[in-house]
Amino acid sequence: MMRWNHRIKMFTAIFSLAAVLTACGGGANEAATKDSAQDAGTLATATHSADTSTTETSSADTNEADAADTSSNSAATGSSSDEGKIGLDSTLQELQQKYADNLGYIRIPIKDHPVRRVSEEGSKNINIANYSDAVVNMNTGIPIHSDSQRLIDDAFPFFTTVQAPEVSYVSWEEATNLERAMVKTLFISRQALLLTEDAMKNKDYTSQTFTDSMDFFKTAAEFDSMAPVAQHTYDITLTKLYDKARDVWGKLAAIDPVQDEAAFAEMYKSARTEANNTMGLLNILLSTNEEERLEQTYGK
Template identity: 25%
Template sequence: MKKLIMTLTVGALLVGCGENNHDGSREENEKNANAGENKPSAEEMADYSGLFQSDSSKDVLAEVTLLPSENYHIPTVSIAEPFPEDEADDYNHSEREIAEEFMDRDGRIYFTLKDHPLRNIASADGTTTYLANYHDGFIHLLDAEAYVLDENMIEEAYLFFINQSDDVNYRMWEEASNLERGIMQMIYLTAPNVNELGDLLAEDVYVGDDFEQINSQFTNLGSPNMIFPTSQTVADMTLFEDMLKIHALWGELGQFEQPEENKEAYTALYNDLRLEMTNMVGAINTTLAK
């Protein structure tokens, strides 16, 4: 495989789940924090160094062809109530049950949005119940919305991620994990707003309707109510860590107070976000490579 280069920083591992309190707390994105023994070794992750370096002149996000909406609202799909009272028991499982009943031959558990992908899972020892997202889209729990691309945009987004390097064979979209597909959709959906914000900052614009609308979207994206697709592969665990950093930066950027009076700090935060999202493109490119 052709060597790919990227700088990555590893954060704390969370896996689209947490204590079953349904209050949208950050804990709902926790579960495999104690699954570190399953993480790949440094040698195994040598090829997971990715595509880009921090000093790369390649502006990858600018290549996204999706345009922002008029009010910068990132499109979502409404989902049914996650846990309808009359059917609540149907969405409670033990770790063994969910694997035995719903895991396919490739080791993947997947539910469509109509099939209630958010499931309450009891740990093997019965001491913990956590919330798992078995769809391939990020789901905002309180808004009951999923961040997914239209079907006619899937191929375009997939090609964006695999076209970043040459002479490499890639797994198809259908072969990607839920988390890989979710990240591809999320990066592609949010890149237009990141690009637009960069244009505003280049013009020294730190106030106004456009600026506020973009930051409002980042506030929602960075909400602790955003439930990631649950990690199901070894590579997913590292991807989740990296995605968690992007999630935190979305929230920090959106909630930054008085950016017009703290332009340097705000711009530095924006640059951190853009770099992490650019690096994520390289990370996905690498994990999809056969």
């Protein structure tokens, strides 16, 4: 597998902001897009934040050579009492035997508590990792976003055939957990950005849709919101881009547009850019000729 260590560049050569952040024809029709915008408002009921002060956690160091086991969206922790633990204790071998699919990806359903404290034979390290295909609250294992089949039916075509219909893509079953989670999360973020733009144009920051959009960005940016652990080399780069995007989303949500409209507008531009960069990479990684397309964009 080719390793991709090139510096992250802007994806405007692949998709313009207008192409990704405005309604498109093709596989995702306008009605479905508007209906899916309601997913940005489901965050209040889908997310249940909890206090993590009883457990000492920190971001795990990412090593591309160990991409199948760890990533920057897992947390490393030392030994602690059962009280306040995050995740269920498991060994990597147990998870591979029980939950690995025919591609070797560990996929734990939401109902089976996807956040695990994973130990490996011969190592004292314990990694807290999310093995679902959704961004979840690490304390509860509950997705921070809608996880409906309807969302998948709208979002997956949007990030594949709608953007580049001439390209061949993997199936939903073949996508990594992180790619699936990004399909859901980025589709909702796109709706939230469009709703935010409407609020800016109308100078109306009191609507429920604007409030829901800011709530989504705040939730996505929280430390407790954990994306799936990387199980493929390219997942690591996708994680880095997503982390950059959600950091800016959090900064956007922290600005009161009524008090400082100029600062809000400037941060909104950054939020669009980072979201677009992540969406562009996601489209490439979901294609069957991902290595060829990456080389065309970045060189060998």
